[in-house]
Amino acid sequence: MLNALLSIYIGWLLGLVLTTVLLIICGYGWGPLPHLYVKLVKFVQNFYPHNYPQTDTSWPAIIKQCDTSLLRKHRDDSLSSFYFSETPMLNVFDVCSDAFKAGFEAIIQDQLSVAFDSAPPFYSTLLEHPGRLPFPDAKRRISRQHIFGYFVALLFRYGVLLPIRLSLMFASFIFSTSAIVAEHFMDMTDEQKLRVGIMNCRLFCAGIGLVARYHNRQYRPKHPGK
Structure with a gap:
C-alpha cells in the first residue's frame, strides 16, 4: 500500500x-x-496577522549604547550634539573616549544592525510555527x-x-x-x-x-x- x-x-x-x-x-x-x-x-x-503585535517589551538591541556618548538631535534645528557636552568631564581622555564610542556605535548601528532589523509587515504563521511570535508576551x-x-x-x-x-x-x-x-x-x-x-x-x-x-x-x- x-x-x-x-x-x-x-x-x-x-x-x-x-x-x-x-x-x-x-x-x-x-x-x-x-x-x-x-x-x-x-x-x-x-x-493571519498582517503586522507585528503591539507589546510593551522592546526589541533586544545588538549593541548597548552608552548613555554618556549618545549623539542626540536637536528639536529646534537640524544639528546634533553629544550628550557628554552637557555633563562635566574629568579630563580630555574621557571626552575622546566617549566620542570614539559614539562614532563606533553609530557606524555599527547604521551599517550593521540595519541588516538585522525586522520589517514591520509579516505573515508569521505561513513561514514559522504560529506559537513563535516575535514578542513572547504579545497579546494574540x-x-x-x-x-x-x-x-x-x-x-x-x-x-x-x-x-x-x-x-x-x-x-x-x-x-x-x-x-x-x-x-x-x-x-x-x-x-x-x-x-x-x-x-x-x-x-x-x-x-x-x-x-x-x-x-x-x-x-x-x-x-x-x-
Missing part, C-alpha cells in the same frame, strides 16, 4: 515537471493558473485553525513545491549546458540563441517560483528604429 502511494506521488510530481518543461519548450505555459495560485495564497494570508491568541493551516502549508511547501522547483531548476541547468555544448559544435543563428535564452530563463524562473505580471506593455523595449 505504501509503495503504491509513493509511486502515485512520484508519478504525479514527475508528470507536473515534465508537462511544465514541455510547455515551456513549445512556447506555451499554464495560462492563468499561476496567477490563480497567487490569489489563493493571498486569500489564505488574510487569515493562536487558534487551532492557525495551527492546522501552518502544518498544511508546511506539508505543501516541502512535499509539493520543493521537489517541483528543484526539478525545474535542475532541468534549466541541463538545458543551458546542452545549449552551450550544441552551440560549440554547430553555428546557431541569433534567433535560435534568443529562443534558447528565453526557454532557459523561463525554466529557471519556474524553478524559483516566479509569477510575473506585466503591465504598461506600450512602454516595453522595441527594435531599433521603431
